[in-house]
Amino acid sequence: MIGDTFPATRNAALLRLTQFAPRAGQAYASGRNTDAGPDQVGAVSMLSPYLRYRMITKQEVVGATLGQHSLLAAEKYVQEVLWRTYWKGWLEMRPSVWKQYLQERDRQLNSFPNIQAIRSAEAGETGIEGFDDWARELLETGYLHNHARMWFASIWIFTLRLPWALGADFFLRHLVDADTASNILSWRWVAGLQTVGKTYLASADNIARFTNGRFAPKGLATIATMPAEMPLCAAQPLPQVSYFDAKKPAFLMVTPEDLHPESVFGATAQINGAGVLFDPDTLWGDNARSFVAEAARDAAARVGNYFNCPPKWLNNLDVASLLAQAREAGAEQIITAYAPVGPVADALARIAPLLASEGVPLVQVRRAWDANFWPHATKGFFPFKERIPKMLKEMGLSS
Ligand SMILES: Cc1cc2nc3c(=O)[nH]c(=O)nc-3n(C[C@H](O)[C@H](O)[C@H](O)COP(=O)(O)OP(=O)(O)OC[C@H]3O[C@@H](n4cnc5c(N)ncnc54)[C@H](O)[C@@H]3O)c2cc1C
Structure with missing residues (x-):
């Protein structure tokens, strides 16, 4: 369970x-x-x-x-x-990669001819040792070890020659931790699209060694051919966030992108009303939905105590009812923790202009951690990682 x-x-x-x-x-x-x-x-x-x-x-x-x-x-x-x-x-600096992924997924869903091969792979019925076990493990547990995710993605792309975007979709529909950036960019990384030309090829020896000899699949691809794709758009600056005035009465909206608003807004924010969003359409699959349903109840109880303001449930992002709740609470702004690129961010982008035109702006507040680190994710992980010790020290986090 x-x-x-x-x-x-x-x-x-x-x-x-x-x-x-x-x-x-x-x-x-x-x-x-x-x-x-x-x-x-x-x-x-x-x-x-x-x-x-x-x-x-x-x-x-x-x-x-x-x-x-x-x-x-x-x-x-x-x-x-x-x-x-x-x-x-x-x-965050390349949101078009998210849109491009959705287009590629839909294109493959509509046109990939060998539906049966996808079904067999998802059901763990390919006959490939390990791969079939990980497919079933994912369906049963909603989790896979990082190395198993890498092997699985590699075999999906290079041995079975299935579209990477449908593999990413399979993971997103079943992982409890289904996450836009970590999932899509990891699949791109395995395929050789992320660090262009640098593919990840799973080998039987490596699998046998790191599964303690449980699996040694035969017939794995020995050549990795990177899938073709259109060139990506250039990186753009991080999106600006609007100014949060902590003195203005606010309606706090909690979304699944951040279930710990206590550490974003602190006790000094003037929160007059609160709502917890649970919109199944912004979550990927049943495993993620059932986890978040319980996690959202936990967050609602904490938010009620911490801000002294028991939250209501927002079952979808309906502008009229959100506005009505905010106005009833006497709020002049709706505040929420910043939602990174993905379905929640898209939903917020749709309602933000409507709320602004009604005079109750939506204010997204970015965590200091992200505000500090994200601007450095411009190139590969290596230059990013070089900065970690200095940045942690500046943030008061050293051993
Ligand atoms: C193809 C593929 C798809 C993936 N899809 C997802 C996904 O949808 N959601 C998701 O959360 N992670 C994803 N990952 C990353 C990683 O596999 C998981 O975060 C990790 O396995 C979670 O297990 P853990 O908490 O025990 O990790 P630990 O090894 O204990 O690592 C601690 C934490 O570090 C972070 N982390 C570790 N490895 C990675 C990594 N490779 N990339 C990003 N963060 C990492 C996670 O937050 C993790 O909880 C994917 C990796 C691959 C190769």
Whole structure:
């Protein structure tokens, strides 16, 4: 059961972090690539759904890690946590890659001739050892180890020669931690589209070694041919965020993109009313939906206590009812944590002009972590990662 593996509360996330932090140093660095199987305790933290929906923050995770290890000892773990930040920042500056992905997915859904091959791959019925097991594991648990995600994507693209965008779609529909940037850009990275020409080719030896000999698939592709695509648009500056006036009465809207508004707005914000959005259309699949449904209830209880303002449920982004609730609360603005590129951001972009024209602007507030790191995601991860120690120090996060 997904709820057993990932109880969807902040307390469960904090407990998992506390239990994991002592292992975030050498134990993580040496064991993180091994996927011993779904029933085994591995070296990884399994914090991704909590980080994805921001039930805990990267700052908390890195802070807890550096509370127990030097940055040198925990370098690998800290860098992994920052991969998520990097991917998000990269996509913020290239939102057209998100639109291009949606177009490519729809084009392939409408035109890819071998539907049966897609069905077999998704059902774990290709006859490829490991690959079939990971497909079934994903369907049953909503989670895959990072190395299994890489092997799976590589075999999907290069051995089975299936469209990468449909593989990304399969992951998004079943992962509990389904995330626009981490998923799409990782699939692009495996395909060789992200670091152009640098493909990731899974090999039987590598799979056997890092699955403790559980799988050694035969017949894997030995040549990786990068799929073709139109050139990407150039990077654009990070989108500006509007000024948040903490003294103005506000209606707080909590979205699945950030379920810890307490650490965005703090106790001084003048919050007169609040609503928690649960719109299934902005979530990817049933695993993500059932996780977020519970996580949103947890957030609603916390928000009610923290801001002394029990929130209402917003079942979809209906402008009329949102405005009515904000006005009833006497709010002059609707505030929400910044939603990065993806379905929630698209929905907010649709309603923002309507709210502004009614005199109740939508104000998105970006976390300091993202505001600091995202501007540096202009090129590859290597130059980004070089900046991590200095930036963590500036943010008061060093061991
Ligand atoms: C093809 C493919 C698709 C992926 N799709 C998603 C997705 O939809 N959602 C998602 O959250 N992650 C995705 N990832 C990234 C990564 O696999 C997961 O975040 C990670 O496996 C989560 O497990 P963990 O928390 O135990 O990781 P740990 O190894 O314990 O890492 C700690 C944290 O660091 C971050 N992290 C680790 N590895 C990566 C990575 N490669 N990229 C980005 N962040 C990382 C995550 O926040 C993770 O929780 C994908 C990777 C690949 C190769």
